[in-house]
Amino acid sequence: MKILMITEDRNDDSEVLYPFYRMQEQGWDVDVAALTKKTVASKYHFTVEANKSVAECNAADYDGLILPGGSAPEKLRLNADAVRLTKEIFAAGKPVCAICHGPQMLISADVVRGKKATCYPGIADDLKNAGALYEDAPVVVDGNLVTSRRPQDLPYWMREFVKLFK
Amino acid sequence: MKILMITEDRNDDSEVLYPFYRMQEQGWDVDVAALTKKTVASKYHFTVEANKSVAECNAADYDGLILPGGSAPEKLRLNADAVRLTKEIFAAGKPVCAICHGPQMLISADVVRGKKATCYPGIADDLKNAGALYEDAPVVVDGNLVTSRRPQDLPYWMREFVKLFK
Numbered sequence: 126m127k128i129l130m131i132t133e134d135r136n137d138d139s140e141v142l143y144p145f146y147r148m149q150e151q152g153w154d155v156d157v158a159a160l161t162k163k164t165v166a167s168k169y170h171f172t173v174e175a176n177k178s179v180a181e182c183n184a185a186d187y188d189g190l191i192l193p194g195g196s197a198p199e200k201l202r203l204n205a206d207a208v209r210l211t212k213e214i215f216a217a218g219k220p221v222c223a224i225c226h227g228p229q230m231l232i233s234a235d236v237v238r239g240k241k242a243t244c245y246p247g248i249a250d251d252l253k254n255a256g257a258l259y260e261d262a263p264v265v266v267d268g269n270l271v272t273s274r275r276p277q278d279l280p281y282w283m284r285e286f287v288k289l290f291k
Numbered sequence: 292m293k294i295l296m297i298t299e300d301r302n303d304d305s306e307v308l309y310p311f312y313r314m315q316e317q318g319w320d321v322d323v324a325a326l327t328k329k330t331v332a333s334k335y336h337f338t339v340e341a342n343k344s345v346a347e348c349n350a351a352d353y354d355g356l357i358l359p360g361g362s363a364p365e366k367l368r369l370n371a372d373a374v375r376l377t378k379e380i381f382a383a384g385k386p387v388c389a390i391c392h393g394p395q396m397l398i399s400a401d402v403v404r405g406k407k408a409t410c411y412p413g414i415a416d417d418l419k420n421a422g423a424l425y426e427d428a429p430v431v432v433d434g435n436l437v438t439s440r441r442p443q444d445l446p447y448w449m450r451e452f453v454k455l456f457k
Binding site for chain 2: 279
């Protein structure tokens with residue numbers, strides 16, 4: 126399996142760390158894409174190497190997509206390539222997961238209309254306005270979409286994401 | 292399953308976070324024990340609730356043990372209860388895993404004699420002096436013992452730990 130994670134500076138450390146290591150534990154490849162190839166600095170301490178820029182990524186090369194939260198999605202949703210990748214991987218029916226503020230990317234990619242989903246409480250109204258059927262739960266699965274609310278939901282989020290590949 | 296994690300303040304955030312959430316992803320219970328019941332502050336930003344003191348824990352109540360690193364093990368190895376728990380859970384043949392400076396607990400519990408093991412490079416001489424057959428590898432498994440060197444090894448460490456329960 127080859128998984129794409131799209132993130133940027135000021136992501137939530139744990140929301141990058143956990144899925145990044147979790148995919149490696151599965152034995153799967155993870156490409157991390159940011160606006161440019163660089164060392165991405167999380168909010169508090171940790172860093173992750175973005176080995177790709179979003180511009181150079183092709184949706185067809187990936188089996189799934191991970192969208193962590195933090196302040197990163199507010200920056201990424203303004204980038205056409207980041208939004209395109211989200212839209213295309215979603216449209217291909219491949220597993221897509223987003224946590225916390227990650228669903229801001231789903232809103233900008235306009236893929237949540239009529240879909241059950243959750244997110245950080247502070248952006249719940251935005252998710253509803255984008256047409257999602259919002260639920261306040263640790264993890265919400267609707268077809269190929271897996272969403273969670275916050276770092277404490279990470280175990281439930283990854284459990285459901287991994288399950289979609291079986 | 293019921294897993295015990297022993298840690299203290301100034302642990303490495305990722306070495307607590309990853310196994311803590313990973314055990315929950317498995318659907319297993321995790322008790323976190325510190326010198327006292329308290330909010331344990333990792334080195335950089337994150338915290339975890341220690342719902343137990345090491346003094347009140349019984350080895351017989353647990354199916355496995357997790358020993359994260361950071362500066363915490365140097366504090367914990369001076370505590371008789373923390374060392375007793377490590378020794379007893381190990382002696383019962385239950386899975387025990389340690390990463391980075393976590394093996395300092397294995398040294399003080401005197402359980403590595405003749406065992407293949409690894410640790411953070413800076414304490415490799417101490418692990419050898421304690422009688423371990425030191426190997427420089429992302430993860431080393433010898434019977435019920437799983438050891439790793441550093442945060443980047445977390446996926447390999449947890450993969451082998453979880454495998455021991457199958």
